[in-house]
Amino acid sequence: MTRTGSPAPTLVEVARLAGVSRATASRAVRGGERVSPEARAAVEAAVREIGYRPNQAARSLVTRRTDSIAVVIPESDSTLFTDPFFATVLHGVTTALSSTDLQIVLLVGQPGERAARMVNYLRAGHADGAIVVSHHRMDNVVEALAESAVPAVLIGRPWDASLPLTWVDVDNAGGGRLAAEHLLARGARRPATVAGPADMAAGRDRLAGWAEVVAAAGLATDAVEHTDWTADAAAAATGRLLDDHPDVDGLFVASDLMAEAAMEVLRGRGIAVPDRVRVVGFDDMGLAARTRPPLTTVVNPAPAMSRRAVEMLLAQLEGTGGTESVQFPTALVVRGSS
Amino acid sequence: MTRTGSPAPTLVEVARLAGVSRATASRAVRGGERVSPEARAAVEAAVREIGYRPNQAARSLVTRRTDSIAVVIPESDSTLFTDPFFATVLHGVTTALSSTDLQIVLLVGQPGERAARMVNYLRAGHADGAIVVSHHRMDNVVEALAESAVPAVLIGRPWDASLPLTWVDVDNAGGGRLAAEHLLARGARRPATVAGPADMAAGRDRLAGWAEVVAAAGLATDAVEHTDWTADAAAAATGRLLDDHPDVDGLFVASDLMAEAAMEVLRGRGIAVPDRVRVVGFDDMGLAARTRPPLTTVVNPAPAMSRRAVEMLLAQLEGTGGTESVQFPTALVVRGSS
DNA sequence: TTGTAAGCGTTATCAG
DNA sequence: CTGATAACGCTTACAA
Numbered sequence: 148m149t150r151t152g153s154p155a156p157t158l159v160e161v162a163r164l165a166g167v168s169r170a171t172a173s174r175a176v177r178g179g180e181r182v183s184p185e186a187r188a189a190v191e192a193a194v195r196e197i198g199y200r201p202n203q204a205a206r207s208l209v210t211r212r213t214d215s216i217a218v219v220i221p222e223s224d225s226t227l228f229t230d231p232f233f234a235t236v237l238h239g240v241t242t243a244l245s246s247t248d249l250q251i252v253l254l255v256g257q258p259g260e261r262a263a264r265m266v267n268y269l270r271a272g273h274a275d276g277a278i279v280v281s282h283h284r285m286d287n288v289v290e291a292l293a294e295s296a297v298p299a300v301l302i303g304r305p306w307d308a309s310l311p312l313t314w315v316d317v318d319n320a321g322g323g324r325l326a327a328e329h330l331l332a333r334g335a336r337r338p339a340t341v342a343g344p345a346d347m348a349a350g351r352d353r354l355a356g357w358a359e360v361v362a363a364a365g366l367a368t369d370a371v372e373h374t375d376w377t378a379d380a381a382a383a384a385t386g387r388l389l390d391d392h393p394d395v396d397g398l399f400v401a402s403d404l405m406a407e408a409a410m411e412v413l414r415g416r417g418i419a420v421p422d423r424v425r426v427v428g429f430d431d432m433g434l435a436a437r438t439r440p441p442l443t444t445v446v447n448p449a450p451a452m453s454r455r456a457v458e459m460l461l462a463q464l465e466g467t468g469g470t471e472s473v474q475f476p477t478a479l480v481v482r483g484s485s
Numbered sequence: 486m487t488r489t490g491s492p493a494p495t496l497v498e499v500a501r502l503a504g505v506s507r508a509t510a511s512r513a514v515r516g517g518e519r520v521s522p523e524a525r526a527a528v529e530a531a532v533r534e535i536g537y538r539p540n541q542a543a544r545s546l547v548t549r550r551t552d553s554i555a556v557v558i559p560e561s562d563s564t565l566f567t568d569p570f571f572a573t574v575l576h577g578v579t580t581a582l583s584s585t586d587l588q589i590v591l592l593v594g595q596p597g598e599r600a601a602r603m604v605n606y607l608r609a610g611h612a613d614g615a616i617v618v619s620h621h622r623m624d625n626v627v628e629a630l631a632e633s634a635v636p637a638v639l640i641g642r643p644w645d646a647s648l649p650l651t652w653v654d655v656d657n658a659g660g661g662r663l664a665a666e667h668l669l670a671r672g673a674r675r676p677a678t679v680a681g682p683a684d685m686a687a688g689r690d691r692l693a694g695w696a697e698v699v700a701a702a703g704l705a706t707d708a709v710e711h712t713d714w715t716a717d718a719a720a721a722a723t724g725r726l727l728d729d730h731p732d733v734d735g736l737f738v739a740s741d742l743m744a745e746a747a748m749e750v751l752r753g754r755g756i757a758v759p760d761r762v763r764v765v766g767f768d769d770m771g772l773a774a775r776t777r778p779p780l781t782t783v784v785n786p787a788p789a790m791s792r793r794a795v796e797m798l799l800a801q802l803e804g805t806g807g808t809e810s811v812q813f814p815t816a817l818v819v820r821g822s823s
Numbered sequence: 824t825t826g827t828a829a830g831c832g833t834t835a836t837c838a839g
Numbered sequence: 840c841t842g843a844t845a846a847c848g849c850t851t852a853c854a855a
Binding site for chain 2 (some may be wrong): 155200201202203205206207208213215224225227231233234237238241248250251252253254255256264265270271272273296333350411484
């Protein structure tokens with residue numbers, strides 16, 4: 148650890164200097180319970196004098212805790228920084244943990260190469276627990292986590308629902324239904340959707356909810372394009388949709404970031420929003436209110452989900468439950484785009 | 486660590502099951518040097534059978550290494566996610582470390598409340614070393630780090646140059662000079678600047694370089710507004726600048742994110758860029774090419790700096806140097822805004 | 824309130 | 840190549 152030649156001071160040196168036993172020194176260092184004022188003062192002075200810091204490895208070898216929890220984001224760093232979903236979640240987790248003594252440690256990296264390393268990190272006991280957040284990709288991080296005993300809560304339901312993992316998520320299918328109902332109510336007769344990836348729960352479920360309502364209304368559900376969550380891919384998908392179905396008059400896009408790109412394409416083609424095509428997004432994290440026109444969207448309650456995930460993880464760490472997954476209801480915010 | 490009642494398997498159980506000593510088991514687990522094929526096979530089988538994972542705390546208690554390095558970003562999460570500087574640096578650090586076995590751990594949090602926790606985390610030996618990146622704020626994280634013996638490299642020179650810390654940085658003053666020279670060469674006679682915070686090295690130095698050239702040309706250097714690095718503050722500062730000095734014809738803004746906001750204000754006032762006011766930014770990380778008009782800007786070689794910082798840290802960890810700070814030269818990229 | 828002593832799970836040294 | 844054995848630095852019953 149140290150560059151300097153001299154080894155880091157240990158508790159025995161503190162104890163010797165303070166004239167107490169190692170046990171007493173230990174209690175005092177932790178602001179302990181049963182220490183006399185004199186002993187505490189002596190220890191504190193000794194600590195200051197020699198610059199003592201407890202060795203975390205030694206400590207957690209016996210306590211079996213590290214006082215840190217990991218936030219795992221199995222995405223590439225570019226995704227992490229472009230999609231506001233992650234910023235919102237991270238902010239929520241941070242504030243929810245601010246009252247505790249837990250240090251937050253962020254593990255970022257695409258699934259694949261670094262995934263094994265991340266899981267090893269967790270299984271080795273580097274963190275007391277983990278919050279895993281992603282746009283629900285079915286990845287090996289989640290699988291590996293499932294067969295480890297590391298306390299964990301997922302933000303975003305895993306693809307494989309049978310995995311013994313606790314999660315929080317928004318009602319994606321319900322959101323898709325809300326979007327479709329709204330578009331139909333506004334008079335759309337030829338609805339289309341730019342859906343998320345077909346191999347992610349969020350993509351699949353948002354699409355399924357939308358399709359359910361559209362089909363129930365006796366309308367076609369064939370105007371569908373799957374993409375990843377990026378703006379570029381969404382723009383391309385929107386282009387294909389318009390080429391194949393020129394009569395589209397209502398568009399549900401699986402995220403606001405993607406919806407903004409879709410509206411850009413519409414504008415580029417001279418198609419008026421909402422006059423000729425009505426658009427509904429998903430997320431409502433600030434961006435939706437800033438687009439032109441402002442975006443009607445399905446609320447993704449990421450702050451509340453993050454808070455809840457933290458509560459559940461803390462409960463797991465204390466052994467007081469926190470193992471029941473929860474799905475948050477959603478709502479539609481109507482703005483100028485529809 | 487574990488939720489399950491059964492304690493995690495240890496090396497002694499592996500050894501017993503494999504019919505070897507604890508020492509041999511340990512060597513085999515690490516793909517060790519002097520182990521017979523049979524012993525290795527037996528150990529590997531035992532590991533698989535009981536799902537053994539080495540206990541990191543025990544391991545690093547003796548090796549004094551954790552095989553992880555921390556990237557410390559003492560900024561609020563909103564800053565982290567809005568300014569492309571951090572995304573770029575993180576990407577650079579990640580790729581530079583991808584060939585090693587080191588796990589990257591991200592510590593994010595505003596200086597102040599969580600700063601002590603971050604430094605404690607490092608000093609406790611949770612990570613083998615740290616890369617600290619920020620827009621150079623003078624903060625207690627850096628100070629605390631300076632008096633610890635944790636190997637560290639700063640990306641961005643610390644405010645207090647006397648601190649015994651290693652850093653990499655761009656030649657901020659040189660960048661400011663480049664910007665000013667360019668503006669003057671294009672005919673600006675009333676240059677102004679939206680500068681970064683006065684209490685950060687990057688803010689101070691970019692301003693100083695600009696002022697040096699402007700003064701040398703015999704022009705006034707009084708059109709200066711300090712702001713933090715946010716777009717909102719930059720917009721406000723630009724407004725004040727225009728109010729106070731309506732004859733401004735050249736504007737150097739301390740970051741591209743801020744320059745974009747400044748151009749927005751100019752456009753809102755019907756002031757043509759570059760025809761009436763020429764604008765130069767700082768960073769050139771993708772954003773500059775996407776603004777309208779595209780932004781002339783000073784290159785901030787964040788990818789190269791990140792790579793270098795990683796190399797230096799690795800050298801420090803191996804005790805082979807890496808303690809000499811380095812300043813990167815910069816360059817101007819001319820685009821439509823000037 | 825304090826001290827004694829027994830671990831926590833690994834790695835490393837050093838004979839065999 | 841293998842196996843005792845001694846650390847590593849700290850916490851925590853348990854006794855005093």
